[in-house]
Amino acid sequence: MNKIISKEYFSANVVKFEVEAPLIAKARKAGHFVIVRVGDKGERIPLTIADADLQKGTITLVIQKMGVSSSKVCALEVGEYITDMVGPLGKATHIENFGTVICACGGVGTAPMMPIVQALKNAGNKVITVLAARNKDLIILEEQMRNYSDEVIIMTDDGSSGNKGLVTTGVETVIQREKVDLCVTIGPAIMMKFVSKLTKQYEVPTLASLNTIMVDGTGMCGACRVSVGGKTKFVCVDGPEFDAHQVDFDEMLMRLGGYKEMEQEEMNKIINN
Amino acid sequence: MNIAEERAQAWREELRGSMKAKERSSIERVHMPELDATYRSHVRNEEVNLGLTPEQAVQEAKRCLDCANPTCMEGCPVGIYIPKFIKNIERGEFLQAAITLKETSALPAVCGRVCPQERQCESKCIHLKMNKESVAIGHLERFAADYERISGKISVPVCAPHNGIKIAVVGSGPAGLAFAGDMAKLGYEVVVFEALHEIGGVLKYGIPEFRLPNEIVDVEIHNLQAMGVHFITNCIVGKTISIQDLEDDGFKGVFVASGAGLPRFMDIKGENLVGIMSSNEYLTRVNLMDAANPDSDTPVYKGKKVAVIGGGNTAMDSIRTARRLGAEKAMIVYRRSEQEMPARLEEVKHAKEEGIEFLTLHNPIEYLGNEQGRVTHMMLQVMELGEPDASGRRSPVELPGVTKLVEVDEVVVSVGVSPNPLIPQSVKGLEVTKWGTVVVNQETMQSAVPIIFAGGDIVRGGATVILAMGDGRKAAKAMDEWIRK
Numbered sequence: 181m182n183k184i185i186s187k188e189y190f191s192a193n194v195v196k197f198e199v200e201a202p203l204i205a206k207a208r209k210a211g212h213f214v215i216v217r218v219g220d221k222g223e224r225i226p227l228t229i230a231d232a233d234l235q236k237g238t239i240t241l242v243i244q245k246m247g248v249s250s251s252k253v254c255a256l257e258v259g260e261y262i263t264d265m266v267g268p269l270g271k272a273t274h275i276e277n278f279g280t281v282i283c284a285c286g287g288v289g290t291a292p293m294m295p296i297v298q299a300l301k302n303a304g305n306k307v308i309t310v311l312a313a314r315n316k317d318l319i320i321l322e323e324q325m326r327n328y329s330d331e332v333i334i335m336t337d338d339g340s341s342g343n344k345g346l347v348t349t350g351v352e353t354v355i356q357r358e359k360v361d362l363c364v365t366i367g368p369a370i371m372m373k374f375v376s377k378l379t380k381q382y383e384v385p386t387l388a389s390l391n392t393i394m395v396d397g398t399g400m401c402g403a404c405r406v407s408v409g410g411k412t413k414f415v416c417v418d419g420p421e422f423d424a425h426q427v428d429f430d431e432m433l434m435r436l437g438g439y440k441e442m443e444q445e446e447m448n449k450i451i452n453n
Numbered sequence: 454m455n456i457a458e459e460r461a462q463a464w465r466e467e468l469r470g471s472m473k474a475k476e477r478s479s480i481e482r483v484h485m486p487e488l489d490a491t492y493r494s495h496v497r498n499e500e501v502n503l504g505l506t507p508e509q510a511v512q513e514a515k516r517c518l519d520c521a522n523p524t525c526m527e528g529c530p531v532g533i534y535i536p537k538f539i540k541n542i543e544r545g546e547f548l549q550a551a552i553t554l555k556e557t558s559a560l561p562a563v564c565g566r567v568c569p570q571e572r573q574c575e576s577k578c579i580h581l582k583m584n585k586e587s588v589a590i591g592h593l594e595r596f597a598a599d600y601e602r603i604s605g606k607i608s609v610p611v612c613a614p615h616n617g618i619k620i621a622v623v624g625s626g627p628a629g630l631a632f633a634g635d636m637a638k639l640g641y642e643v644v645v646f647e648a649l650h651e652i653g654g655v656l657k658y659g660i661p662e663f664r665l666p667n668e669i670v671d672v673e674i675h676n677l678q679a680m681g682v683h684f685i686t687n688c689i690v691g692k693t694i695s696i697q698d699l700e701d702d703g704f705k706g707v708f709v710a711s712g713a714g715l716p717r718f719m720d721i722k723g724e725n726l727v728g729i730m731s732s733n734e735y736l737t738r739v740n741l742m743d744a745a746n747p748d749s750d751t752p753v754y755k756g757k758k759v760a761v762i763g764g765g766n767t768a769m770d771s772i773r774t775a776r777r778l779g780a781e782k783a784m785i786v787y788r789r790s791e792q793e794m795p796a797r798l799e800e801v802k803h804a805k806e807e808g809i810e811f812l813t814l815h816n817p818i819e820y821l822g823n824e825q826g827r828v829t830h831m832m833l834q835v836m837e838l839g840e841p842d843a844s845g846r847r848s849p850v851e852l853p854g855v856t857k858l859v860e861v862d863e864v865v866v867s868v869g870v871s872p873n874p875l876i877p878q879s880v881k882g883l884e885v886t887k888w889g890t891v892v893v894n895q896e897t898m899q900s901a902v903p904i905i906f907a908g909g910d911i912v913r914g915g916a917t918v919i920l921a922m923g924d925g926r927k928a929a930k931a932m933d934e935w936i937r938k
């Protein structure tokens with residue numbers, strides 16, 4: 181049981197929590213995640229540790245409402261408890277001064293990108309964040325990203341905010357403009373696939389943080405497996421970050437869709453109740 | 454009292470004399486009452502075996518000859534005093550029988566249900582030498598343990614006064630639970646750390662309720678809690694806290710019982726298609742997350758044509774679960790013949806009764822899927838048995854060019870597990886074999902790092918509940934001696 185110490189809305193669908201977890205706060209590094217579960221019948225879902233406060237013994241989570249489980253987390257209030265929380269899990273992000281780094285994110289990947297942007301900036305990198313969404317209303321964490329980025333490029337499908345176009349257009353503009361040493365991408369698998377395709381053309385080394393479906397998060401089940409360089413890897417223990425140019429995104433896309441119908445059903449049940 | 458003295462006690466003498474050996478061995482072996490196969494293959498959680506009635510148990514106990522040299526005990530990895538507990542059942546002292554079991558076993562209600570008896574105690578019963586069926590030792594063990602539980606007269610063992618020494622246990626499976634119980638009895642302050650949100654290890658997330666109800670395991674856990682054992686869930690040693698943290702915190706000994714939780718895959722084409730998963734994933738979803746319950750947020754596939762690859766207990770549990778979740782066609786695909794199957798005999802029998810098909814001497818070589826990436830077919834290589842291999846089992850060889858295409862919509866891969874690498878990776882100086890198991894002194898279960906002892910599947914690879922439990926008890930005894938030195 182982990183108590184919620186503070187709650188802040190970044191937008192209607194994005195919530196920031198500070199949660200009591202002294203041991204995790206002490207052990208975590210940028211890129212690590214936790215698995216949380218809300219309620220006795222709750223699902224175990226992975227969430228990136230966005231920040232930690234050793235003094236207070238808390239960690240910060242930034243959660244975007246997607247389906248049933250993320251909505252249940254978002255609905256919790258200050259003083260309430262997350263039923264179960266375990267971590268820190270996964271491999272920490274390898275942070276160093278690479279030079280110029282593009283952080284390309286969108287959708288579900290925006291929240292987990294925040295601590296990486298922060299860590300890269302603190303390590304002395306020039307950080308250019310490309311933030312993408314379908315329209316203006318779906319752009320989240322813009323202000324927070326600006327605090328830690330040298331430049332933020334907003335891309336919307338309809339041009340209602342920033343530039344019109346996809347995330348790849350933004351990334352390509354930067355690559356054509358200046359020398360880029362590394363690209364980090366987190367978002368829907370389809371987005372990462374196209375970012376990876378683009379950076380491969382330009383030979384920019386690229387890391388993708390994969391958000392596969394997980395159950396235990398400790399290497400026990402294999403639900404999170406992906407093919408990287410032709411080998412099967414478990415995202416929860418071997419990742420979540422991998423060389424994007426080696427990842428089989430088509431397979432990952434396929435696997436992510438696996439439980440879609442069932443998830444939709446669950447969501448409808450909740451909406452109709 | 455030693456075995457001979459016990460056997461010479463008046464009540465045992467009298468009981469032995471009350472019936473001729475010939476009469477005893479002419480009694481037919483009891484049949485475990487069980488749920489109707491058609492009914493049970495459609496309900497999720499009801500236990501298949503219903504347990505013996507007191508009359509059946511007494512009758513079965515009469516079959517035991519109370520041998521002067523009870524060979525059955527040699528077959529039990531923890532040396533349960535078998536004739537003593539059985540004769541207690543025969544004379545109606547059921548609680549006494551349960552106490553006898555607990556002298557050596559920490560989890561008799563569990564082992565009576567899941568031990569591969571036909572390969573252990575029962576394989577050494579004298580009856581087999583006379584061409585009769587062995588005494589149903591497992592059924593009787595379960596009877597006595599259940600009787601004690603249901604009577605509400607479970608004795609919480611008397612613990613020695615607290616000695617203030619803190620001991621950590623990593624993992625709450627049978628090895629960890631058995632170790633914790635023994636150390637608590639000796640007066641130690643025991644804290645068990647468990648990575649998952651539930652206590653019990655494979656007994657909870659692996660073995661389904663239709664074979665081992667959670668309630669049975671929970672009783673044991675409550676018992677340990679009553680003895681003062683602390684459980685901390687959601688805590689991964691090596692991630693959340695390190696062994697060094699534990700030492701700094703004043704823990705004087707650590708027992709690693711982290712199990713063999715890593716699923717193996719076969720690395721064949723199409724294995725990552727949607728609908729193909731490890732037995733760990735499948736059973737965890739259903740058992741730990743209760744995914745088949747409509748109230749649960751965790752989803753699980755309910756395939757109509759399900760294949761499980763493998764021939765062990767895990768494979769049987771998976772396919773029988775699939776059947777209960779609505780599989781119309783449920784198949785075991787195993788590359789050897791039925792004789793070589795490692796699963797308990799009873800599980801194979803139950804599976805067959807429940808309409809499971811057995812495709813033995815078949816091995817998958819490729820999976821095929823549709824545009825959505827969902828598995829639709831498996832390509833099986835047909836095998837035949839060759840010469841016996843190192844393990845004495847006849848190894849399967851391919852029949853060149855003979856393959857079979859079978860329609861499936863769900864595949865569960867159950868071809869074994871590897872030791873959990875978390876602890877070996879996070880502790881310097883720990884000696885590890887090339888299979889990833891932790892090396893320990895066989896007598897004491899102590900590892901190359903003196904404060905770390907280890908037992909169960911992390912030492913043996915995938916083994917059994919009773920061996921894990923035995924390791925826990927052995928380690929407790931040795932650690933106590935080591936600490937007091």
Ligand SMILES: Cc1cc2nc3c(=O)[nH]c(=O)nc-3n(C[C@H](O)[C@H](O)[C@H](O)COP(=O)(O)OP(=O)(O)OC[C@H]3O[C@@H](n4cnc5c(N)ncnc54)[C@H](O)[C@@H]3O)c2cc1C
Pocket residue numbers: 213223225226227228229241242243244245246247248249250251288291292390391392393394420436437440443444447
């Ligand atoms: C290592 C890791 C770190 C993550 N960190 C964060 C974080 O910091 N903040 C955050 O808001 N989210 C994060 N996620 C994603 C988060 O776990 C999912 O949004 C969540 O599991 C969705 O569950 P749900 O029941 O709410 O939605 P569901 O009903 O399960 O799904 C709703 C939609 O989301 C898609 N989806 C389902 N599971 C995932 C998934 N694991 N990743 C991406 N899409 C998914 C489905 O295809 C569906 O379209 C992370 C994921 C991983 C693997």
Ligand SMILES: Cc1cc2nc3c(=O)[nH]c(=O)nc-3n(C[C@H](O)[C@H](O)[C@H](O)COP(=O)(O)OP(=O)(O)OC[C@H]3O[C@@H](n4cnc5c(N)ncnc54)[C@H](O)[C@@H]3O)c2cc1C
Pocket residue numbers: 567568569623624625626627628629646647648649653654655656659660661688689690691710711712713714736766767768770797873875876908909910911915916917918919921
């Ligand atoms: C489906 C299935 C059916 C089986 N059927 C039978 C049967 O019928 N009969 C039989 O005798 N045997 C059976 N077995 C085998 C038997 O269950 C195992 O041999 C036994 O459970 C091993 O016990 P253990 O205590 O070593 O480990 P486990 O039971 O595996 O427990 C290990 C525990 O440690 C936890 N853990 C791991 N790493 C850490 C860490 N770093 N920090 C904290 N916690 C950690 C795990 O989460 C787990 O709960 C079966 C196994 C399976 C999977």
Ligand code: SF4
Pocket residue numbers: 528529530531532533535558564565568570573574575590591594919
């Ligand atoms: S513990 Fe297992 S092997 Fe030993 S007597 Fe009981 S059933 Fe037989």
Ligand code: SF4
Pocket residue numbers: 516517518519520523524525526535536577578579580588590
């Ligand atoms: S060998 Fe068989 S008959 Fe003899 S004591 Fe053991 S169980 Fe009884």
Ligand code: FES
Pocket residue numbers: 393394395396397398399400401402403404405414415416417
């Ligand atoms: S989530 Fe189970 S192995 Fe990665």
